Amino acid sequence: MTTIEQEVVQHWTHGSLEEAIRNGLIASGHSLDKLQPDDLAPVDEFHMGGREATVHLAEKIDLKADVTVLDIGSGIGGPARFLAGRYGCRVVGVDVTPEYVKVADSLTGMVGLTGQVAFKIASATALPFDAESFDAAMLIHVAMNIADKEGLCAEVARVLKTDGVFGVYEVMQTGDGDLSYPVPWAETAALSFLATPATFRQALERGGFVVVAEENRRDFALDFFRRIRARMVESGPPPLGIHIHMGPAASEKIANMIENLERGLIAPIEMICRRT
Numbered sequence: 710m711t712t713i714e715q716e717v718v719q720h721w722t723h724g725s726l727e728e729a730i731r732n733g734l735i736a737s738g739h740s741l742d743k744l745q746p747d748d749l750a751p752v753d754e755f756h757m758g759g760r761e762a763t764v765h766l767a768e769k770i771d772l773k774a775d776v777t778v779l780d781i782g783s784g785i786g787g788p789a790r791f792l793a794g795r796y797g798c799r800v801v802g803v804d805v806t807p808e809y810v811k812v813a814d815s816l817t818g819m820v821g822l823t824g825q826v827a828f829k830i831a832s833a834t835a836l837p838f839d840a841e842s843f844d845a846a847m848l849i850h851v852a853m854n855i856a857d858k859e860g861l862c863a864e865v866a867r868v869l870k871t872d873g874v875f876g877v878y879e880v881m882q883t884g885d886g887d888l889s890y891p892v893p894w895a896e897t898a899a900l901s902f903l904a905t906p907a908t909f910r911q912a913l914e915r916g917g918f919v920v921v922a923e924e925n926r927r928d929f930a931l932d933f934f935r936r937i938r939a940r941m942v943e944s945g946p947p948p949l950g951i952h953i954h955m956g957p958a959a960s961e962k963i964a965n966m967i968e969n970l971e972r973g974l975i976a977p978i979e980m981i982c983r984r985t
């Protein structure tokens with residue numbers, strides 16, 4: 710593991726994430742032995758726009774029941790479980806943070822999807838799979854911690870079959886200027902590696918992809934964060950939400966995200982790519 714990856718693991722490691730999620734589920738009235746995948750959506754879709762953003766991306770990947778999808782940087786597994794539940798496909802998630810993989814496995818067991826969805830500890834830039842192992846792949850809010858975009862894209866291309874679709878939904882740098890920190894993926898600029906859409910597209914193309922569609926989802930993301938902020942101001946953090954991942958500085962990180970989005974410095978960009 711590289712030094713940066715070690716720092717990334719340290720950044721995302723919560724320490725008692727599963728306990729915090731179980732407590733949040735109970736506090737929001739769920740009974741843990743009757744849990745449904747959708748009950749987890751407020752906390753297990755850890756990116757701008759939550760479940761809605763995953764639905765939007767998944768619709769463009771065109772999935773069927775007999776395919777196997779790779780979810781790169783799968784976190785605690787919300788997008789992977791959603792795809793499996795909605796399309797009946799198999800999903801393999803990889804993530805560099807061991808605690809996330811452990812929680813992902815555990816939540817998947819709680820909602821009865823073990824067998825259809827599996828998780829593995831691995832880095833996105835050294836995937837432990839043979840060439841052409843997957844029919845499709847997705848990357849949701851992961852590459853902001855990865856400096857080598859070309860290495861990343863080439864590695865995803867390696868494990869995808871020809872014509873396989875790669876759905877990217879990533880935070881990118883859309884304007885000049887210094888970001889306000891901390892943000893959810895980094896306490897300071899030292900762990901933040903945002904590419905511009907042009908640089909990201911180039912990395913995808915050099916890696917072996919054709920970008921067939923691109924959409925800037927800034928307005929959608931701003932609306933999402935403003936809703937979260939308004940709810941937090943009115944009634945404090947809900948028992949279950951993505952703030953659980955962000956620790957004591959959650960409010961500050963969300964405020965900075967809104968500011969960075971409003972200043973036009975960053976935006977979540979969706980790119981739909983096809984492996985040539």
Ligand SMILES: C[S@@+](CC[C@H](N)C(=O)[O-])C[C@H]1O[C@@H](n2cnc3c(N)ncnc32)[C@H](O)[C@@H]1O
Binds near residue numbers: 714721782803804849
């Ligand atoms: C904001 S979370 C997104 C999780 C998930 N994709 C989702 O949308 O719910 C970022 C995730 O990227 C993972 N990550 C960061 N760098 C990585 C790398 N080099 N390889 C694999 N996973 C990585 C982190 O461990 C973390 O789980």
